[in-house]
Amino acid sequence: MKKVNNLIEIRDENLKQNFLNKLSDDSFNSIVNSLDIKREKLYKHTSGLENSALEFKNCSSCKGLGFCKNELCGYINLPFVDGEDITFNYKACRFKQKEINNNKYKENLNLFDMPKSLKDAKIKDIYTDDASRTEAIKYVINFLKNYKKEDIKGLYLHGNFGCGKTYILSAMANELIKKHYTIETVYFPTLLRDLKNNFDSLGDTIDYLSNVDILIIDDIGAEKVTDWGRDEILGTILQTRMNNLKTTFFTSNFTLKELERHLSNNGSEPVKSSRIIERIKFLCQDMEMISKNYRN
Secondary structure: OHHHHHHHHHHHHHHHHHHHHHOOOHHHHHHHHOOOOOHHHHHHHHHHHHHHHHHHHHHHOOOOHHHOOOOOOOEEEEEEEEOOEEEEEEEEOHHHHHHHHHHHHHHOEEEEOOOHHHHHOOHHHOOOOOHHHHHHHHHHHHHHHHEOOEOOOEEEEEOOOOOOHHHHHHHHHHHHHOOOOOEEEEEHHHHHHHHHHOHHHHHHHHHHHHHOOEEEEEOOOOOOOOHHHHHHHHHHHHHHHHHOOOEEEEEEOOOHHHHHHHHOOOOOOHHHHHHHHHHHHHHEEEEEOOOOOOOO
């Protein structure tokens, strides 16, 4: 029994000396000092603490996730006090946390039948080599700086197919989501089709679209005009948003005058179409953007 006790004492002393020797490493020492626990409780964890120190050191000079040297990319295996002992858990590094945050905000950006690539649209990636796009880009940048600070209208952004209308507004939406605003982008023709096919959720969907912080209605004018779609859906949403001063954006291949004729069923219902146009004018600034087709 005495021999066993001697062996335990020798083992414990070796653990202690090994631990004390590692304290000469600044990263190791820093991690140990961050733990509110008696030193002797850490002796048996020297190997784990040494690994944490190495991963911590790797992170301090890392340039990004593509350069990560740690065992689990984007994470540091760090010690945490657990009662009178410690446990090791993975904590995201600054680059991984940024990626997690970006993915989290994207979950708040809903896209009704819009290309998934629009979730990655960025202001810095907007082509600025075409002068005809300058006014729209300036408006969006000013909107980003002053939304909620000033009374700024949305945009009725119209122009030729493929000129980047939807991309510009999607890039704007992605920036606003980071500030925790709720934003919805809907491709209008598909929205109407989906509402017809999911009639039970009609009321909830209209209520949501009427009250979301920022609504982007994409490609209005591409839908087949019906009294129901124009008056019961679009008219109701726009009236509520107008009453509550909710910011609304549109993209279209039609000018407002052309859209008015489209919504009137080619002139047969001018009063009803003019009501929609007046609501759009109240909510938005009319802006044309004619440019080359960037989808080719």
